[in-house]
Amino acid sequence: MVRKSLLSKLIEQRTLVLMSVPLLLWLFVFRYIPVWGWTIAFQHFRPGTKLFDQEWVGFDNFKFLFQDESFYRVMRNTLAMSSINLVLGFITAITLAILLNELRHLYFKRIVQTISYMPHFISWVVASSIIVNALSTESTGIVNLILLKLGIIQEPILWLAEGKYFWGILGTAEVWKNLGWNTIIYLAAITTIDPAQYEAAEIDGASRLQRILYITLPGLKPVIVILLILNLGNILESGFEPQYLLGNGLTADYSDNLDIFVLKYGIAMGNFSFATAAGVFKTVISFILLFSANHIAKRLGQPRLF
Amino acid sequence: MKTSTRYASPGDRIFDFCNIALMLLLIAVTLYPFANMMAVSLNDAMDSSRGGIFLKPRIFTWYNYKYTLREAAIYHSLLISVLRTVIGTIVTVFCSAMVAYTISRPEYVLRKWVALSFVLTMYFNGGLIPTYLLNKELHLINSFWVYIIPGIVGVFNVIIIRSFIEGIPDGIIESAKMDGAGDFGTFMRIVLPLCLPVLATVSLFVAVGQWNSWFDVFLYNSSNINLSTLQYELMKILQSSNGSMTQKTVGDVLSNQTGHVMNQVTPASIRATMTIIASLPIIMVYPFLQKYFVKGMTLGGVKG
Numbered sequence: 001m002v003r004k005s006l007l008s009k010l011i012e013q014r015t016l017v018l019m020s021v022p023l024l025l026w027l028f029v030f031r032y033i034p035v036w037g038w039t040i041a042f043q044h045f046r047p048g049t050k051l052f053d054q055e056w057v058g059f060d061n062f063k064f065l066f067q068d069e070s071f072y073r074v075m076r077n078t079l080a081m082s083s084i085n086l087v088l089g090f091i092t093a094i095t096l097a098i099l100l101n102e103l104r105h106l107y108f109k110r111i112v113q114t115i116s117y118m119p120h121f122i123s124w125v126v127a128s129s130i131i132v133n134a135l136s137t138e139s140t141g142i143v144n145l146i147l148l149k150l151g152i153i154q155e156p157i158l159w160l161a162e163g164k165y166f167w168g169i170l171g172t173a174e175v176w177k178n179l180g181w182n183t184i185i186y187l188a189a190i191t192t193i194d195p196a197q198y199e200a201a202e203i204d205g206a207s208r209l210q211r212i213l214y215i216t217l218p219g220l221k222p223v224i225v226i227l228l229i230l231n232l233g234n235i236l237e238s239g240f241e242p243q244y245l246l247g248n249g250l251t252a253d254y255s256d257n258l259d260i261f262v263l264k265y266g267i268a269m270g271n272f273s274f275a276t277a278a279g280v281f282k283t284v285i286s287f288i289l290l291f292s293a294n295h296i297a298k299r300l301g302q303p304r305l306f
Numbered sequence: 307m308k309t310s311t312r313y314a315s316p317g318d319r320i321f322d323f324c325n326i327a328l329m330l331l332l333i334a335v336t337l338y339p340f341a342n343m344m345a346v347s348l349n350d351a352m353d354s355s356r357g358g359i360f361l362k363p364r365i366f367t368w369y370n371y372k373y374t375l376r377e378a379a380i381y382h383s384l385l386i387s388v389l390r391t392v393i394g395t396i397v398t399v400f401c402s403a404m405v406a407y408t409i410s411r412p413e414y415v416l417r418k419w420v421a422l423s424f425v426l427t428m429y430f431n432g433g434l435i436p437t438y439l440l441n442k443e444l445h446l447i448n449s450f451w452v453y454i455i456p457g458i459v460g461v462f463n464v465i466i467i468r469s470f471i472e473g474i475p476d477g478i479i480e481s482a483k484m485d486g487a488g489d490f491g492t493f494m495r496i497v498l499p500l501c502l503p504v505l506a507t508v509s510l511f512v513a514v515g516q517w518n519s520w521f522d523v524f525l526y527n528s529s530n531i532n533l534s535t536l537q538y539e540l541m542k543i544l545q546s547s548n549g550s551m552t553q554k555t556v557g558d559v560l561s562n563q564t565g566h567v568m569n570q571v572t573p574a575s576i577r578a579t580m581t582i583i584a585s586l587p588i589i590m591v592y593p594f595l596q597k598y599f600v601k602g603m604t605l606g607g608v609k610g
Contacts, residue, residue, distance in 0.1 A: 006330055009415045015489040020408040020420050023401055023459055030456050033433020034440055047439070096332070099325050112329045114596050115336050121592060121599060122585050123518030125541045129581040130339040132544060133346075138574070139357020142338070142348060176335070184600065210323050241521070242322060259434070266435040267525065279433035287430070 016193050042278040043093035047270075061277035071278070078257040082238035084171040084184035088233050089182055090174050094224065098216055102208065113187075116180025124177075124241035131173050131246060135159040160246060170255075173242055185227070193219035226297055233293030255298055258282050263302065340589070343578045347371070351575035370579040373571050379531055380539055384583070387517060387536040391451040394516040396531050400507050401458045403501060407493045441526060450533055452526045453516070463508045470504040471497060495520035507598045514588060540580045547573055 010017055041061055043054040065071050096116070103109040119127065134142050139157040159165050162170040197215050206214070240259040247255030256264070258278065266275025314322075341361050346354050347370050349363035358364070374380050408414055409421040432440075437456075446452040474497070482492045498505070522536040528531040592599065 006415060013414055013489075016408050016411060016414045017416065019404050019490060019493070020414075020416065023405050024420055024423060026455075026458060027427065029444075030440070031427040031431070034436040037432050037436020037439060040436060040439070046444075070557065099328060102321070102325055103329065104322065106328070108326070112333060114593065115333050117596070117600065118589070118592055119336060121514050121518075121588050123520070123537050125518075125537045125544065126581050126585040127545050129540060129577060130343060132547065133343060133578070133581075134339055139355075140342060140359065140574070149475060172485055178334075180336075207315075216404050246539065262434050267438065272435050272439065276433065276435040279435060283430065283433060290429075 013124050038276065038280050040273050041280045043273055045273040045276075047272065057273075061273050064274060064279070065277050065281065070100070070256075073253065074256050074258050074261040077254060078236060078238045080167055081170055081257060082235050084167055085174050085238065086228075086235075088175055088225070089178065090172045090228065092179050094186055094220065095180060097183040097190060097220075098184065098212055100187060101216065102212070113180065113183075116183070118180070119177045120181035122177070124245055127177050128175065128242065128245035131169070131176075132160065135169070160248065161250045164249045166247065166251045166254040169246065170242055173246065174239070186223060189220055189223040190216060225300065229293045229297050229300075230290075234286065234290060235291040236282050274298035320416055332465060340582075340585070343581050346575060346578035347582045349575075351572045353572060354575055355572055369428070370571060370575045371583075374576060374579045374583065375562075379534065380580070382532065383534045383536045383539045386450070386533060390450070391516040392520070394454050394457070395509050395513045397454055397458050398463070398512045399505055402460055402463035402508065403467050403498060403505065404493065405459055406464045406471055406498055407489075410468050410471040411489070424459070428461050438525060447526045448530050448533070449527070452522060453519075460508075460512065463512070466508060467501060467504055468529065470501055474500055507537050507601050510595060510598050517587060536580070536584050540577075540584050543573070543577050543580055547577060 004012070007045065039158065040054075042056060042058060043059045044060075045054055047103070100109055100112060103112070133140055137144055137158055139145075143159070146155070147153045148156065157165075159169060169190050194197075197219075198211055201215055236258060238257045239257075240257070243255050243257055244260055247260075259282075262275045262279050262282075264275075265271045265278065316406070338361075342359070345359050345361055345363050348368070349359050349368055350365035350367050351370060353359075353365045357559075375384070398539065405420065409417050409424075411417065414420075431437075432509065441447060441452055441456065446455065478496060479492060482496045483489075487495065518537060520541045523533065523535050523538040524541070
């Protein structure tokens with residue numbers, strides 16, 4: 001076959017070109033141009049001014065950022081909330097996966113699984129409405145009701161009005177919403193454990209608990225390690241929706257995280273450059289963390305993310 | 307793996323009993339909040355405010371639903387929610403599948419470039435402010451299309467669909483080409499129908515995402531009530547009942563408008579009703595499509 005020039009090949013494959021190039025242009029506009037927008041962080045950006053007329057200010061916005069006290073508060077909140085979510089999420093998901101695996105009744109197991117996955121698909125708006133309802137001080141607030149009945153508290157607690165409860169509520173909300181969903185990967189890992197190991201252990205007289213501790217858990221270790229590493233790479237991603245929806249003026253000192261910080265400064269106050277600097281800071285740190293995590297995963301002989 | 311016929315020791319029995327009890331508790335904790343919301347939404351509003359509504363309504367009424375859906379703003383937002391879900395899902399799934407098809411054709415000269423350009427975007431993004439400014443620049447603010455256009459191709463969807471297309475025996479696609487079908491014809495008449503299982507899964511995820519999103523409404527269209535969605539209306543109600551916010555748009559349409567008919571509905575009953583309406587489509591299809599919901603996870607590979 002004669003080697004054709006690129007142009008004639010493109011003409012020959014014009015249908016494929018027509019099918020992909022318009023979407024490639026879309027990709028360029030909607031995914032690549034915003035990255036160019038990072039330059040806003042190094043400008044004193046004024047909307048309505050032409051791109052090349054913007055004033056360049058170097059790292060000034062980053063200097064302001066690191067001098068801003070509220071930035072350290074949102075960093076603390078971000079790290080605290082994602083750590084709590086990470087630890088709680090891991091422990092509960094692994095526990096539930098193991099317990100599900102121990103259910104003898106397969107039909108019952110499937111029902112529990114189906115129900116526990118459901119909240120994952122509900123929007124955070126709906127979930128927040130449900131949580132606000134459950135925590136309310138009114139008659140429908142089941143949490144206060146139960147605590148009062150049990151005599152643990154004497155007065156209903158205004159859960160969402162005090163900052164000190166916020167991280168705990170957020171962690172619990174995340175667990176309520178995603179517990180079932182998070183078990184899927186562990187359940188898949190458990191099925192790869194060789195059943196012969198369980199049989200051998202049983203013959204040797206190992207109890208249920210011993211089999212969980214010495215066969216199931218070690219079998220899950222590789223998955224746990226890789227997920228832990230990858231999640232550490234995402235430590236600055238503490239979520240946005242639940243904090244925004246459940247937080248309020250009274251809890252802002254504890255509920256505002258980096259994403260909300262960017263939103264407040266950028267969209268609400270119109271301080272685009274400063275907010276972009278915070279966003280760029282987050283993206284760069286996340287990128288470094290993700291690459292390090294990936295590198296560590298490779299070192300440990302785990303499958304890499306990319 | 308384990309047979310139920312084997313001898314169960316007393317310890318085993320206690321373990322099983324506790325395990326089943328825990329699972330029942332989990333089911334209760336997951337389902338009770340929905341059931342409670344449902345009961346409140348179907349109960350007389352004034353009666354609800356006296357308390358004691360748990361799993362079933364005391365004074366049954368459809369009034370909360372009638373009232374909520376009669377509200378023009380809510381009715382219209384429901385329409386927009388449905389529209390964005392239907393249009394958004396069709397457009398996104400079609401465009402994603404089209405990209406997936408082109409990069410699955412080994413002879414395509416731009417194949418590597420197209421694939422690389424798409425995959426690269428998985429590792430970075432411009433972030434909130436540059437994206438916001440871009441959409442503003444493109445006049446997507448105050449427009450329905452901001453719900454559709456910024457997301458017409460999902461890279462993850464492309465990857466999932468491509469690996470499915472690559473599983474289709476080459477002979478099928480080749481023979482279609484032999485018969486004189488062009489690439490677009492092959493894609494439309496052969497590849498899309500063969501991809502139905504994976505398209506169902508992807509559609510489901512896109513549809514759920516569209517139905518559930520409120521942030522784009524808040525960011526781009528919060529000043530235009532005609533473009534509001536159900537989730538956003540619920541969000542506004544939630545915000546107004548969840549303390550006073552200085553930074554947020556508190557446009558609680560309903561609570562304001564309900565002021566003069568307080569004897570029939572209350573903010574709490576309206577919120578419960580809205581919560582049920584906003585989650586009902588998902589709760590209704592979920593049991594039947596559960597298989598596809600879960601498949602999305604395993605198809606997508608390891609969740610990060």
